[in-house]
Amino acid sequence: MSREIQVTIDSADPGALAEFWADVLGYQVQSPPPGFDSWDAALDAFGVPPERRNDASGIVDPDGHGPRIFFQRVPEEKKGKNRLHLDVRAAPDLAGEERMTALETECDRLVALGAGRVTRFEPQPPLQGGHIVLTDPEGNEFCLD
Numbered sequence: 001m002s003r004e005i006q007v008t009i010d011s012a013d014p015g016a017l018a019e020f021w022a023d024v025l026g027y028q029v030q031s032p033p034p035g036f037d038s039w040d041a042a043l044d045a046f047g048v049p050p051e052r053r054n055d056a057s058g059i060v061d062p063d064g065h066g067p068r069i070f071f072q073r074v075p076e077e078k079k080g081k082n083r084l085h086l087d088v089r090a091a092p093d094l095a096g097e098e099r100m101t102a103l104e105t106e107c108d109r110l111v112a113l114g115a116g117r118v119t120r121f122e123p124q125p126p127l128q129g130g131h132i133v134l135t136d137p138e139g140n141e142f143c144l145d
Contacts, residue, residue, distance in 0.1 A: 006068045007086070010078070011138055014071035018057035020137055021069060023113050024088060030058040030068070078139050087131075087145040096123060100130050103144045107132050110144070 011017045022029055036042035043053050055073045060066075091102040100123065111117055114137040123130035132144040 004067070006070055008070045008072060009140065010074040011071045012073065012077070013054065013138070014057040014073050015054045017136065017138055018059050018069075018071045020114055021071075022059045024110060024115075024136075025059070025061075025066070025069075027059040027066070027069070028062050030060050082141045085140070086142045088142060090144045091129075092145070095129060099123070103130070103132050106144055107134065110134060 009017065009021075018029055021027065032039045032042045036045065040053070056071065058068055058070045060068050088106075090106040091099045094102050100120075107115075107117060111134075116135040116137075116139075118133040118135060118141065120132045121128070121130055129145075133141060134144065135141055
């Protein structure tokens with residue numbers, strides 16, 4: 001039996017991190033519940049005070065194929081390397097220099113959005129096609145693959 005998954009990411013600023021990852025993945029911030037034209041209207045109706053309105057945010061694949069990604073506020077800062085990270089498949093069908101050029105172009109776009117560049121790994125045939133390690137605005141590592 002297969003299961004749906006949701007990826008949950010701890011965050012200091014869920015709203016901002018959700019916007020970043022929506023841009024990275026081509027996702028969209030999840031729409032408010034039916035019957036509400038905005039999240040503020042929904043949260044007003046639910047009695048959520050203004051200081052708690054950035055406690056969580058979610059993004060969804062507009063095509064409905066990828067998992068929902070949920071960002072939740074936590075009080076502690078990130079410490080150490082991620083034990084789990086996302087690989088953003090920016091050049092899955094390319095090889096060699098063409099692949100690395102495509103990854104560099106996407107890396108430039110993501111750095112402009114607030115990502116940090118960490119390192120580039122060159123292709124090492126026969127199994128590794130090369131990739132670039134980045135961090136999101138809160139320091140979570142991910143790879144352009």
